[in-house]
Amino acid sequence: MFLKSVKPGIIKKTSIRSRLTLFYSLAAFTLLTLITLFLYWETINILYKADYQFLSDEVETLQYILQNKHPNLTALKQEVIDYPTKPGDSIYRHYIRVFDENNKMLIETPGMSSILPVTNPDVHANKRLLKRNYRWYSNRDNKYLLIQSPVRLGNNAYGYLQIALDISYQHAVFSDRKFLIVALLASALCSLLLGFFIAHRGMRSLYVLTDTVKKITVTSLHQRIDPRSLPKELAALGNAFNQMLDRIESSFVRLKQFSSDLAHELRIPVNNLIGETEITLSRGHTVDEYQQVLISNLEELHRISQLIENILFLSRAENPQLEIQKTLLNLHDEIGVVCDYYQAMADEKNISVSCEGQAELRVNSIMFRRMISNILSNALKYTPSGGWIRFAITTYQNIVQITLRDNGIGIASEHLPKIFDRFYRVDSARSQHSGGIGLGLSIVKSIVDLHQGKISITSEVDKGTTICLTFHK
Ligand SMILES: Nc1ncnc2c1ncn2[C@@H]1O[C@H](COP(=O)(O)OP(=O)(O)O)[C@@H](O)[C@H]1O
Ligand SMILES: [Mg+2]
Incomplete structure (x- = not known):
């Protein structure tokens, strides 16, 4: 794909070297003729x-x-x-x-x-x-x-x-001007040769740059161009190229990480399924035992299905052409519906859940509920019994802010920069135990992005976590 199409034309097609040679020789020749x-x-x-x-x-x-x-x-x-x-x-x-x-x-x-x-x-x-x-x-x-x-x-x-x-x-x-004409012709030839030589030398750094760029492949994405070895005009290009390589490399690393994480996530439930099925098949069982195995297998299959559904959601949300349907919703009511859904779980852990404030905002209803559900389920998961979880809706001019605070276990500051990355979990063993796969917050972020909003998180270990979602009306 070309970012900017260049109109084909005779001048555009000729190389910079030829153009420089031509311009230089013309200038030199004109000057020489005038002086002569x-x-x-x-x-x-x-x-x-x-x-x-x-x-x-x-x-x-x-x-x-x-x-x-x-x-x-x-x-x-x-x-x-x-x-x-x-x-x-x-x-x-x-x-x-x-x-x-x-x-x-x-x-x-x-x-x-x-x-x-x-x-x-x-x-x-x-x-x-x-x-x-x-x-x-x-x-x-x-x-x-x-x-x-x-x-x-x-x-x-x-x-x-x-x-x-x-x-x-x-x-x-x-x-007798013959000599003059011969001298001028000779000087024209000289300026042409000199022009070619100068243009070639001037362009040499560009050829070196092209050679370096050509050598960069997927396996050598870590290679960088040394801008100090380039002239000033090309150093900016070299720097821009290095920055592009930085971005490609980090995307590539993330993609690799993502596929290995995905494989890892799929391997556990699939291995469980295989293991349980093999054990069951190895000896005779009662109908009850078979039923137990099937129930356990169904749980694993649900887990796989949820994983697939989440991955699909994320990849769809990344599509820049995705258009979402928005309706004007009362945020307090919407949050209330999600809270009701989790009420039983909250009661079980004796955690109080509340929501303050009122605002109306144009959002995609399903995505909004999913987003609230993800952050609320996290808060419930990581808040010990007897704790509290508070939603607050505030508006300021044309900005609507939804804040969720809990007094749970919190997140250590070193994890915060990566917390929205796919499959990122603070404590894999702990999250695994609580059923998380580390996609919840990445989905929240992609929903916020789809609504052109902003998300921020602050947290203190053993004090609690605050997640702030900001949207424009
Ligand atoms: N309210 C919270 N309190 C403490 N830790 C949290 C909270 N929300 C998220 N986290 C941490 O962020 C990690 C990523 O969250 P998330 O993307 O939802 O994945 P998970 O599937 O583990 O819930 C979690 O593993 C958890 O350690
Ligand atoms: Mg989660």
Whole structure:
């Protein structure tokens, strides 16, 4: 039987390990991709910033040279012709072109015309703006970052600068994203493997728990899981499982005890029957003697029949689906009927039986009488001659309480916790002698349970016993 049915579904069917692996790898992969992309863009940014900075520095240098009334031509030549395409300086290979205020080209890096044809920049417009502008420029083979900037000349007029920085190398590095994709794919694979490994390790305690549980059988019900060996999340499960095992074990022990007690109870009367019948058959007897044997056998058979009836009652009462019919009864009258039945026995032992109080309660009449009869017969059995037995019925709000007190032999406190157990007797030999089989109080308890009531017992040896039955109206 499943306590809670789990709807079948694709996600529910996949193992926790696979789900953890998947979620972990997805999270790790997303994180890795984001970090990689961020670093990629950041590197591009830094390199391009350096390119812009280089161009801007270059403009400043040229401005410094050109603004002189008598420009240092050697320095200008070095700056424009010697340095820019110096072999080995490939990252910052650049080309410079300078125009005067009349748009006439003053000087340019050799080979610049082939990559950027001489255009006629609108010097005056740019002069007004006094603003540098950058743009990307590419020809068939290479890519350039081009700066165009007005430049103040020695005669206070404005000329114009064009510097083209070859950025083909950086561009090639960044546009080759194959490596990036391969690295990301490899990291996806790694996170998948790592995810599987982590999930497997994380679930290991669960596998250990499952193995331990699998090994527990009826013969090893005493085995327990050590919650200290489990992680915190599973320790609670381990504890709950141990508690369940405690309950199963105690039920199992009780069941075993019950069947052995039952066998024991049946063995005595059946052995008596066999013994007496064998003796009777072994020699001839008079009709009177046969009659005596039959009467004695009938007594044993009644005992067996009563035992069977009690067991049947208890097993029926345990059925949670059992519905009992209740009627509104006057409890004083009902107790009175039971007391009348036992009056002869009470008189014989010179015990006074009384009942005080009034209340009405919805109960099952037959069960109620049986319950009262069981506790009254006990009180009569265990109260010496000349004693008293008192019923008291009290009501408080919607609670009805029936108390039975006697001044009998009482019960030692160590027996009280087990007193409602089946077949439990304080003194087997004594009870056996008085005909008890230890089912009386278990039946009382199951009747109280069926009425959603409560039962409690207090007792003192040689002083007496009090049984308290509490019901809701
Ligand atoms: N009123 C009582 N005074 C003293 N002992 C009692 C009383 N009621 C029950 N007991 C003790 O509780 C035990 C269990 O009672 P019960 O279940 O009715 O079985 P039994 O068949 O022995 O009467 C009895 O054996 C007896 O020792
Ligand atoms: Mg009894």
